[in-house]
Amino acid sequence: MFENLFAVGGLSLDRLKSFVEVAEQGAIARVADGDPSRQSLISRQIGELEAFFGAELTRRKGKGLELTEAGRELARQVRLQFHGLTDFKADCARQPVEFRMAAGNSILEWLLAPAMARIVLSAEGSTFVLSGQRTGDVVRGLLDHTLDFGIVRKSAIVPPLKFRPIGKLRYALFVPKSLSALADRDLSKVPLALSVGGNFLETFQIAAKQAKQELNIVSRCTSFTLAAQLLRSGVAAAVLPSIAAPFLPSVAKPRPLSILASISRDLGIAWHRRLMDIRPRSTDLLEALANGLSVDLQKA
Amino acid sequence: MFENLFAVGGLSLDRLKSFVEVAEQGAIARVADGDPSRQSLISRQIGELEAFFGAELTRRKGKGLELTEAGRELARQVRLQFHGLTDFKADCARQPVEFRMAAGNSILEWLLAPAMARIVLSAEGSTFVLSGQRTGDVVRGLLDHTLDFGIVRKSAIVPPLKFRPIGKLRYALFVPKSLSALADRDLSKVPLALSVGGNFLETFQIAAKQAKQELNIVSRCTSFTLAAQLLRSGVAAAVLPSIAAPFLPSVAKPRPLSILASISRDLGIAWHRRLMDIRPRSTDLLEALANGLSVDLQKA
DNA sequence: CGGATATATTACTTTATCGTCATGTTTGAA
DNA sequence: TTCAAACATGACGATAAAGTAATATATCCG
Structure with a gap:
């Protein structure tokens, strides 16, 4: 039934495994982890797979290599198959x-x-x-x-x-106790930390401009969690997903901010x-x- | 990433291939085709897979064996995987x-x-x-x-x-030239060949009974194609799928039969x-x- | 029971593939 | 141009798995 697969040698689980690992890591060197024998083994194994399938699976790119389209397809396939077998084995062994x-x-x-x-x-x-x-x-x-x-x-x-x-993921303004009074007086004066991760900052700034809300953005963080740290330290308020609230109870209360109402995901x-x-x-x-x-x- | 699959030996494409073949053929003996070495090899390989997965894949049934539930699942999986690799290889080689x-x-x-x-x-x-x-x-x-x-x-x-x-697959009555005149006179006298394959006969008889149509069923065939052979020889009319018509032009013309109108698939x-x-x-x-x-x- | 059939087990040989070492090639960067 | 990094190639011993053979066990059937 699968004559074409086994009529000639060249296909083995070990070679497929090496190939998938290279696909994963993007480089033979990383998989070989400094071991030169392993490096040569893996390089050869990929060559043997290429001979077996009759197609290039990798090509050189700079000092390293990259997968061809066929290579990516094979990696996808084999990963899927190994997952299937892994699960089956785990199931068998409960x-x-x-x-x-x-x-x-x-x-x-x-x-x-x-x-x-x-x-x-x-x-x-x-x-x-x-x-x-x-x-x-x-x-x-x-x-x-x-x-x-x-x-x-x-x-x-x-x-x-x-x-x-x-x-829906909503956002809220979290103001630390230290800035609470200031926020009540004049929101536009409150030093604000924002996340520049993803596409949130853009969306937020557009909304702010439309609402003519002046804001004192003093800090741009690479993530919301970082912004939350600034908030914890009391130096700035922060716009965070409202789901952060339970983790900041003693630090700040979330306040709805008009311009945030329209932003949700x-x-x-x-x-x-x-x-x-x-x-x-x-x-x-x-x-x-x-x-x-x-x-x-x-x-x- | 797939440590569990390769941490211990026991898994190989060859063993999986043997197992799938046994699943296919239902018996080691049929795969081994009389060769006693191959018989022992395959039996051992299945044992090695069972050891690897930690589960019975086959159990003895009578003189032979049958797959366990786990065995059937593994066979399904592996067949699928081999198909994927086979196709990939064929694609590579165009x-x-x-x-x-x-x-x-x-x-x-x-x-x-x-x-x-x-x-x-x-x-x-x-x-x-x-x-x-x-x-x-x-x-x-x-x-x-x-x-x-x-x-x-x-x-x-x-x-x-x-x-x-x-x-929709419809049925019609095909009357050979030799019986054409009889059929025109009295349909219930025409010797009829029917297929007992699938569930057609039941359906047909129920319909005939409801329509109070008497029929002279002289032959029950195991397939429509066999019934068509009787038709070709001229000994009987036959109820066949109407798509048979182009293949019997010189033998018989299909006639719509009232009780067949309700039967279609x-x-x-x-x-x-x-x-x-x-x-x-x-x-x-x-x-x-x-x-x-x-x-x-x-x-x- | 005894013979026939199918699978299982054990022991041994052979082979494909792995593992390793030495060395070559390509490429980017100093 | 030279060096270093990363991959490729060729050679050869080591090994896991395939291949082979002989024999044992289980089951059905007359």
């Missing part, structure tokens, strides 16, 4: 199945991480690897199956990703269309995630 | 990709085979394996990925199969939900099939 989830740092810290306690309970027999990444990287990870689930805004979704909304769970087929357990996990996360987002 | 299609014998002979000329043209770079099977086997083949496409009646579809209608193309993901070319092929087959069914 071992936990590992899922990899990612979100922006602020979502991760203030939404996903706190909800994990609940999620872990309703996802018996699964373990999780959480990572904070920029939205673009999350989407890329979902596309090439290095991630299983991502929590992202709806507008970031591209086919063949699927999306399940968990609620449909947040949800994203995954690859094929995920449920390849990893059957992910169906249940999706439910657990949706339940666990919706609750928190509604509260905020 | 070689044709092989698709396996099946239908009942009558559909195959009178609908699919004639349409293949057209389909082959619009499916450049694909080759086909056609097989005639009973509907139940077609469905089973689609479910476990031993088949890519099936032409079946809609009512046979089960999840996670998908269905695309190509038209939604015929269509069936495939596994995952097919389009695993074998990208199947998307185009589905279009070609739908186009090629609809034309013929409308004509009939």
